[in-house]
Amino acid sequence: MSILGFSVRESVQARGTEMPVDELREALKQGPVMMGPLDMGKLVYNPNSPNLGGSDHYVVALNMRGDEICLHDPAGFPNVFLTLDKLEEAWKSEFPWSSGVYRRWWSPERIEHPDLEEINRRAFTWFKSTLTEQTHDIAAQEGRTGASAILHKAAQVRAGAIDGNEWAHYVYFALPVGARRAHDYGLFFKTIHPDLSALKYGQSRQFGECQSRLVSRNWEAAATIMVALAETEAMIEASILKME
Structure with missing residues (x-):
């Protein structure tokens, strides 16, 4: 707001x-x-x-x-x-x-009437600070974040080591929502940051494919696309941290 x-x-x-x-x-x-x-x-x-x-x-x-x-x-x-x-x-x-x-x-x-350029500048600042704060907070708790977290989960999926509740969370909620949000960000960045836009559109497709593989319980295929998701996430984070 x-x-x-x-x-x-x-x-x-x-x-x-x-x-x-x-x-x-x-x-x-x-x-x-x-x-x-x-x-x-x-x-x-x-x-x-x-x-x-x-x-x-x-x-x-x-x-x-x-x-x-x-x-x-x-x-x-x-x-x-x-x-x-x-x-x-x-x-x-x-x-x-x-x-x-x-x-x-x-x-x-x-209370203000910021133009589109100012809105985009504020958004970029928020994206960067949020990513930095989340990474710092999770690291302080000795947890995983970003690409590291996705790779860790990929290894568990490849081994079929997720229970029914976690499977349901991914296929009914987390992956469909992730795909939609990534697509929306792709649209947002389309004219102001084309490279990041392409990464977010690609990420949306990867989320969708991962959901499809998990629904059919094809653990190997789901883990493979998760590894690709981790690579995309690392590139997205690097691109955000370079924002000015």
Whole structure:
């Protein structure tokens, strides 16, 4: 929002607190409220929710009616209803990459009018700082990131060493979402950074192929395309870090 020139109100609760129903109701009087992360496995209006447990998601709340809330879900479910108790189950879920629970945003207000060149400059700065911070934080925890993490997973896949829950997470959520996001970034970079655009389009195709191989449980083919994904990721990271 700040990259585009908007301020927005944001709030989050401490873990273990009650869902802020009254605050949410008041915020909805001012307009839609973005909420998340939520656990997709708890969003029961989605018939595929049993396969999506542990996947983070964001929705927009539109209004409350009694003990139900009306949501716009960008996963293909506009104007759906969820009971408040089911909303609480999904919204109180904790994810390692998000501090606190019941996070929400509302009342966006334009405070600047950046032109496209400034928006792109801010975006480049954000991409670079985010990549640097993530790499540093994970390295500090002695974890893997980027190409190294993908290669590690490729070795596990080649050996068939992933359980059913992880398999479902990849084929139903992580790889399809990765393919879509990579394609969108390819479009974003098309005129302002053609080389990076080509890498992101290529990455999107690799995500899609990897998903296809995993669905058929062709571990060898899936691992091979994961190795190629790792090579592409390394080139993408190098390109981002060279941005000015």
